[in-house]
Amino acid sequence: MTRGDEAALDDAAGVWIAELRVVLINAAHHALEDLDDLSYEAMLARIAWHEWGHALSVVRATREDVVAGERLLALAPDGVADVIRRGGYRRADYTHELVAEIYALLMSRRRRGQHGQPRWLDDEIYELVRRVSGWSE
Amino acid sequence: MERVEPPKGYVLADKQAVEQIMKVEAELLRSEGIDPKWPGFPERHTERAEDADPNDPA
Numbered sequence: 001m002t003r004g005d006e007a008a009l010d011d012a013a014g015v016w017i018a019e020l021r022v023v024l025i026n027a028a029h030h031a032l033e034d035l036d037d038l039s040y041e042a043m044l045a046r047i048a049w050h051e052w053g054h055a056l057s058v059v060r061a062t063r064e065d066v067v068a069g070e071r072l073l074a075l076a077p078d079g080v081a082d083v084i085r086r087g088g089y090r091r092a093d094y095t096h097e098l099v100a101e102i103y104a105l106l107m108s109r110r111r112r113g114q115h116g117q118p119r120w121l122d123d124e125i126y127e128l129v130r131r132v133s134g135w136s137e
Numbered sequence: 138m139e140r141v142e143p144p145k146g147y148v149l150a151d152k153q154a155v156e157q158i159m160k161v162e163a164e165l166l167r168s169e170g171i172d173p174k175w176p177g178f179p180e181r182h183t184e185r186a187e188d189a190d191p192n193d194p195a
Contacts, residue, residue: 012146031149042175043155046162050147079161086157087148100147105162111178112171120165 014047016055023051045111046104053103053133057096060132069094075122080105095128102129110137 009015013029016022025047032043057065065072073081073094084097102125109118115137117126129135149155163173 009146011148011150013149015146029149031152031155034152035155038175038177039159041177043159045178046158047147054147077161077165079157079164083154083158083161086154087150089145089148093145105165108162109166109169109171112166112176114169114171118165118169120168 013043014051016051016058018055018058023048023055025051042108046108049104049107050100053129054096054100056103056133057099061095061099061128065128065132066092066095069098072098072125072128075125076102077120098125099129099132102126103133103135106135106137 012026013031014023014025017024025044027044032040035043070091073084076084076098080098080101084094084101087097089097102121106118106129109115117123149158166173
């Protein structure tokens with residue numbers, strides 16, 4: 001990992017360390033302070049799901065998927081695309097971040113008893129997440 | 138399978154970023170008629186790091 005990679009982790013609440021095959025979560029991250037208990041738990045779950053989705057994407061997404069990142073981001077719900085763009089990621093990270101965010105959202109829906117493709121999710125992104133994550137619903 | 142890019146971590150720059158993420162999720166859930174309130178897990182046992190007792194081996 002380069003020094004630049006290490007510096008980029010300063011604001012990270014979670015990260016997948018491929019070499020160790022482990023997800024690390026900073027449960028004391030400054031941005032999580034002041035959340036009520038339910039929101040705090042929801043965010044920890046979201047971070048874990050995001051990182052697991054990210055790990056699957058990093059390993060399973062193709063170069064074509066990565067190249068398509070900016071185009072895929074344009075197909076994403078506006079709020080999701082905005083969150084990713086504001087995160088300061090490189091364009092080469094867009095696909096992985098999109099898969100991670102959508103995977104976390106699908107898991108959140110599932111926790112609420114909702115299955116299948118949400119109507120707010122583009123078909124191409126849904127199929128990408130299904131292929132990359134093994135999502136079978 | 139090929140590793141294409143190294144992970145950069147889930148960036149949460151500040152509390153506003155967390156609020157934005159939660160707001161976006163709530164709006165998407167509401168658009169489907171889903172209550173955005175977090176339902177929790179079947180057995181909730183969440184302990185914030187700053188609240189943890191360092192002398193508690195559990």
